[in-house]
Amino acid sequence: MIHRFSMKGVNILMDINSGSVHVVDDAAYALSAVVAPGMTEECPEDILRSLSDQFTSEQLCEAYRELYELEQAGYLFADDEYINIAAAIPTGAPIKALCLHVSHDCNLRCKYCFADTGDFGMGRRMTMGFDVAKKAIDFVVEKSGARRNIEIDFFGGEPLMAWETVQKTVAYARSIEQEKNKKFRFTITTNGLLLDDEKIDYINENMDNCVLSLDGRKCINDEMRPTAGGCGSYDIIVPKFKKLVAQRGKDRDYYVRGTFTSKNLDFTNDVLSIADEGFDQLSVEPVTSEPGTGYDLSEKDLPRINEEYEKLVDVMQQRKKDGKGFHFFHFMVDLQQGPCVIKRLRGCGAGYEYVAVTPDGEIYPCHQFVGHPEFLLGTLDDGAFDMEISDHFSRLNVCTRPKCKDCWAKFYCSGGCAAANFNMNGDIETPYEMGCELQKKRLECAIYLKAAEMIGE
Amino acid sequence: MMTHIKTLNSCTFKETAAKGGCGECQTSCQSACKTSCTVANQKCEHDK
Numbered sequence: 001m002i003h004r005f006s007m008k009g010v011n012i013l014m015d016i017n018s019g020s021v022h023v024v025d026d027a028a029y030a031l032s033a034v035v036a037p038g039m040t041e042e043c044p045e046d047i048l049r050s051l052s053d054q055f056t057s058e059q060l061c062e063a064y065r066e067l068y069e070l071e072q073a074g075y076l077f078a079d080d081e082y083i084n085i086a087a088a089i090p091t092g093a094p095i096k097a098l099c100l101h102v103s104h105d106c107n108l109r110c111k112y113c114f115a116d117t118g119d120f121g122m123g124r125r126m127t128m129g130f131d132v133a134k135k136a137i138d139f140v141v142e143k144s145g146a147r148r149n150i151e152i153d154f155f156g157g158e159p160l161m162a163w164e165t166v167q168k169t170v171a172y173a174r175s176i177e178q179e180k181n182k183k184f185r186f187t188i189t190t191n192g193l194l195l196d197d198e199k200i201d202y203i204n205e206n207m208d209n210c211v212l213s214l215d216g217r218k219c220i221n222d223e224m225r226p227t228a229g230g231c232g233s234y235d236i237i238v239p240k241f242k243k244l245v246a247q248r249g250k251d252r253d254y255y256v257r258g259t260f261t262s263k264n265l266d267f268t269n270d271v272l273s274i275a276d277e278g279f280d281q282l283s284v285e286p287v288t289s290e291p292g293t294g295y296d297l298s299e300k301d302l303p304r305i306n307e308e309y310e311k312l313v314d315v316m317q318q319r320k321k322d323g324k325g326f327h328f329f330h331f332m333v334d335l336q337q338g339p340c341v342i343k344r345l346r347g348c349g350a351g352y353e354y355v356a357v358t359p360d361g362e363i364y365p366c367h368q369f370v371g372h373p374e375f376l377l378g379t380l381d382d383g384a385f386d387m388e389i390s391d392h393f394s395r396l397n398v399c400t401r402p403k404c405k406d407c408w409a410k411f412y413c414s415g416g417c418a419a420a421n422f423n424m425n426g427d428i429e430t431p432y433e434m435g436c437e438l439q440k441k442r443l444e445c446a447i448y449l450k451a452a453e454m455i456g457e
Numbered sequence: 458m459m460t461h462i463k464t465l466n467s468c469t470f471k472e473t474a475a476k477g478g479c480g481e482c483q484t485s486c487q488s489a490c491k492t493s494c495t496v497a498n499q500k501c502e503h504d505k
Contacts, residue, residue, distance in 0.1 A: 017470065017471075018469040018471060019466065019468070019469050020465075020469060021464075021466055022462050022464050022465065023465060024463075025461045025462075028461040062460065062461060063461040063462075066461050067462070069459075078469070078471070088478070093480070094480065096484070097484035148481060149481045149482075151484055185483070330498075333497045335465055335466040336466050336467075336468055338498070338499065338500070338501065339477075339482060339497070339499045339500070339501055340470075340476070340477020340479075340501060341471075341473045341474045341477055342473075342477040343482060343499070344497070348484060348486040349484055353484060366486065450465070451465060454465050455463060455465075
């Protein structure tokens with residue numbers, strides 16, 4: 001399987017099963033549209049004739065020969081027979097990542113919140129006590145088997161509302177690391193409202209990554225992310241985020257993460273607004289929302305969003321040239337290595353490697369399934385864990401999802417988000433097609449950016 | 458030496474099939490997104 005696209009004058013030819021990416025000239029690009037696997041050594045006459053009005057015979061024969069060599073070397077039209085799909089499906093896989101919902105309460109009232117402004121539709125605002133958090137740590141240590149690296153994301157609601165639990169949980173996990181031969185990596189995802197100097201110091205010292213929520217321009221952020229009292233949050237949080245990032249070591253990850261909706265399809269301006277505040281690790285993502293909210297994205301928005309992604313590409317290239325470059329999470333791709341193909345098949349691991357734990361100890365496949373009783377995997381109290389639900393998630397991969405099997409993006413998106421699929425289509429297997437289209441556009445932009453960098457454009 | 462094609466990466470997925478799947482790398486949704494799955498920008502634990 002191949003995927004070919006041209007962006008800003010650069011022709012890109014991707015061989016999906018090998019992972020090879022080629023930049024090709026116009027002759028090779030035109031040929032790539034008409035050649036098929038099992039190429040003959042010499043360019044067939046009918047192909048030469050069909051392109052003779054655009055290229056000389058010599059150009060076509062040369063370019064054809066190079067494509068032929070790529071195929072012979074396994075970098076074009078590679079098969080996927082090397083993938084042992086059965087072996088790639090984990091059963092009873094070790095759980096090694098927790099989204100710890102230390103707070104089902106929030107001090108913001110974001111309009112698009114999938115957590116229903118903090119309580120996940122459960123009708124109770126609550127924070128997690130340390131007793132529950134400790135059980136969660138013990139649970140993941142036990143379930144992680146031989147896996148050494150364990151990730152804990154303090155999430156909510158707003159996790160700073162359960163600050164004591166956060167600190168006690170980190171201390172407890174650290175205290176058992178050596179004995180249990182585990183390495184804990186902590187992340188916190190916060191809206192920043194309750195940040196103060198003490199919390200900033202603590203986060204920078206203890207959190208391997210922190211995700212700081214901000215939607216971009218003040219007017220956009222304040223419209224979508226008001227406080228519980230109805231005020232804008234921008235002026236409160238941005239100085240705190242700046243302080244946190246300024247004091248964070250250069251080697252420590254962070255992301256300023258925002259959401260765009262149909263109200264700001266010109267989201268490049270929001271990305272730039274965040275960059276202009278001095279942040280250089282950014283993520284701004286499309287909202288996933290039911291139709292009719294007034295801010296949802298629909299297929300009619302696709303051309304505009306795609307245009308905006310290309311605009312963002314231009315702006316990022318210019319900023320880089322000006323020495324003011326920044327990283328945009330969804331345009332990052334590692335062509336040399338990146339994750340192994342097994343990881344690319346499976347994706348996020350929700351439900352079998354990665355689970356979410358609520359303040360009262362309920363376990364769900366991920367943070368987005370919290371509050372959906374049909375996905376309740378178990379509880380920390382009784383130790384129950386529904387392997388039937390877990391196995392359903394673990395069997396999902398890009399080879400078993402019919403719509404993913406023949407998609408060129410499958411090894412880059414890994415089948416997408418099961419929760420988005422569920423929320424938009426009612427089942428976890430059928431891809432959310434709008435999400436797929438956006439993902440594919442972002443991937444093309446990411447691969448173009450990398451290609452342009454590598455060929456010196 | 459190719460004149461019409463520049464191949465950007467020499468590493469192929471096939472090579473990673475043999476040695477991959479250790480599961481020690483970061484869970485993709487824990488990195489920054491939380492609402493969409495993007496795996497290709499993750500790092501291999503053995504490549505850090």
